[in-house]
Amino acid sequence: MRQSIDLLRHKLGGIYPPGEITGFSRMIFEALCNYTPTDILLHKDTILSEDIHRKIEGIVERLSRQEPIQYILGFADFCGYRFDVAPGVLIPRPETAELVDRIIRENSGKQYRIADLGTGSGCIAIALALALPLSRVEAWDFSLAALRIAERNASNLNARVSFVHRDILQDYASGLPGESLDIIVSNPPYIRECERAAMSDNVLAYEPHEALFVPDEKPLLFYEKIARDGMHLLSPGGKLYFEINETQGENCVDMLKSTGYEQVEIIEDLYGKNRFTSAIKPQRHG
Numbered sequence: 645m646r647q648s649i650d651l652l653r654h655k656l657g658g659i660y661p662p663g664e665i666t667g668f669s670r671m672i673f674e675a676l677c678n679y680t681p682t683d684i685l686l687h688k689d690t691i692l693s694e695d696i697h698r699k700i701e702g703i704v705e706r707l708s709r710q711e712p713i714q715y716i717l718g719f720a721d722f723c724g725y726r727f728d729v730a731p732g733v734l735i736p737r738p739e740t741a742e743l744v745d746r747i748i749r750e751n752s753g754k755q756y757r758i759a760d761l762g763t764g765s766g767c768i769a770i771a772l773a774l775a776l777p778l779s780r781v782e783a784w785d786f787s788l789a790a791l792r793i794a795e796r797n798a799s800n801l802n803a804r805v806s807f808v809h810r811d812i813l814q815d816y817a818s819g820l821p822g823e824s825l826d827i828i829v830s831n832p833p834y835i836r837e838c839e840r841a842a843m844s845d846n847v848l849a850y851e852p853h854e855a856l857f858v859p860d861e862k863p864l865l866f867y868e869k870i871a872r873d874g875m876h877l878l879s880p881g882g883k884l885y886f887e888i889n890e891t892q893g894e895n896c897v898d899m900l901k902s903t904g905y906e907q908v909e910i911i912e913d914l915y916g917k918n919r920f921t922s923a924i925k926p927q928r929h930g
Contacts, residue, residue: 645673645684645687645688645689645690645691645692646688646689647692647697648692648696648697648700649669649688651700651701651704652665652668652669652672652700652704653665655704655705655707655708656668656704656707656708659707659708659710660707668707668713669684670684671713671717672700672703672713672717675717675719676696676699676700677692677696703716703717710844710845710846710849710850711846711849711850712735712846712847712850712851714729714735715729715730715731715735715850718730720735720736720765720767722736722740722741722767722771723741723744723745723767723771723775725767725770725771725774725801726800727765727766727767727770727797728765728793728796728797728800729765729793730789730793731850731851731852732787732789732790732793732852733764733765733787733789733790733793733794733852733855734764734765734851734852734855734856735765735851736764736765736767738914739887739913739914739915739919740767740768740831740887741771742913742914742919742920743768743829743831743885743887743919743920744767744768744771744772744775746885746911746920746922747772747827747829747885748771748772748775748776750883751776751779751827751883752775752776753778754776754778754779755778755779755780756776756778756779756780756826756827757779757780757824757825757826757827757879758772758776758779758780758781758782758825758826758827758828758829759781759782759783759784759825759827759828759829759877760772760781760782760783760784760829760830761784761812761828761829761830761832761870762784762785762812762830762831762832762833762855762866763783763784763785763790763791763794763807764785764787764790764794764831764855765790765793765794765797766783766793766794766795766797766798766805766807767797768783768829768831769781769782769783769794769798769803769805770783770794770797770798770801770803770805772829773798773803773804773805774801774803777804780806781803781804781805781806782805782806782807782808783805783806783807783808784807784808784809784810784812785807785808785809785810786809786810786811786812787852787854787855788809790855791807791809794807795807812830812832812866812869812870812873813865813866813869816873817872817873817876817877818876820876820877822876822877823877823878823879823880823882824877824879825874825877825878825879825882826878826879826882826883827878827882827883827884827885828870828874828877828878828882828883828884828885829884829885829886830866830867830870830885830886830887831886831887832866832867832870832886833854833855833856833857833858833865833866834858834863834866834867834887834888834889834892835856835857835858835889836857836858836859836860836863836889836891837857837858837859837860838860840857863889863891863892863895864892864895864896864899867886867888867896867899867900868899868903870884870886871884871899871900871903871905871923872903874925875903875904875905875925878925879925880925880926880927880928881924881925881926881927882924882925883922883923883924883925884900884905884921884922884923884924884925885920885921885922886920886921886922887919887920888918888919888920888921890917890918890919893910893918893921894910896910896921897909897910897921900921900923904925904926905923905924905925905926906923906924906925906926907922907923907924908921908922908923909921909922909923
């Protein structure tokens with residue numbers, strides 16, 4: 645095993661920081677040998693088979709081209725679950741798990757109708773379905789490739805989620821019954837084209853751009869559409885949750901208020917960045 649660990653450090657040392665290489669090692673040995681971090685320490689002098697070492701060499705070669713480790717191994721961990729991922733879907737991020745945790749805390753023990761718009765790998769919808777078993781959860785995406793992966797994840801994790809092929813930028817809401825949802829959650833594309841230059845190559849070269857970018861002149865393109873549709877689809881008192889671009893927090897709040905939402909809130913992530921918003925559709929009066 646030492647030989648493989650030395651290979652990782654030698655080949656990747658000029659590309660990734662040491663902590664990230666250590667993380668790669670843990671993920672690789674867990675995936676190939678079913679080793680925990682403790683097992684890695686206990687077995688560091690173990691001689692790996694030639695087959696395993698060749699596989700590690702192949703993984704290292706792909707990592708040296710900055711291909712995401714999650715795509716190489718075919719999975720990502722999210723909210724304590726393992727999700728299949730492939731280049732057709734975004735890799736689930738830790739900050740998105742913070743949004744899921746908040747939704748669960750605020751809505752546990754109740755029976756809600758929930759929709760995840762732009763589901764990708766299905767990570768948000770599936771984590772919510774598993775944590776809120778009384779609720780009915782559906783997940784929408786315009787990408788058939790993403791929906792196939794999401795459906796596989798739901799099957800693997802025994803989560804009850806209904807998947808719908810739908811483009812959220814199109815006029816779909818008028819054909820759906822009003823007040824048919826209690827919670828809408830979305831982590832839509834929100835990176836402006838002008839921010840592309842600051843992004844790392846492993847994201848730009850491998851993750852799907854249609855799930856990442858919006859035009860500079862329309863940074864709230866998806867949020868505005870979902871917010872408008874939410875006024876029709878949400879029940880009175882229904883909740884809207886977004887993951888947002890940290891630079892667009894105030895703009896998103898203003899948009900939600902002008903659309904008619906109440907109790908609009910910006911929520912910081914663990915790093916103190918404006919990362920989420922929540923809002924409530926007004927109750928009917930009289």
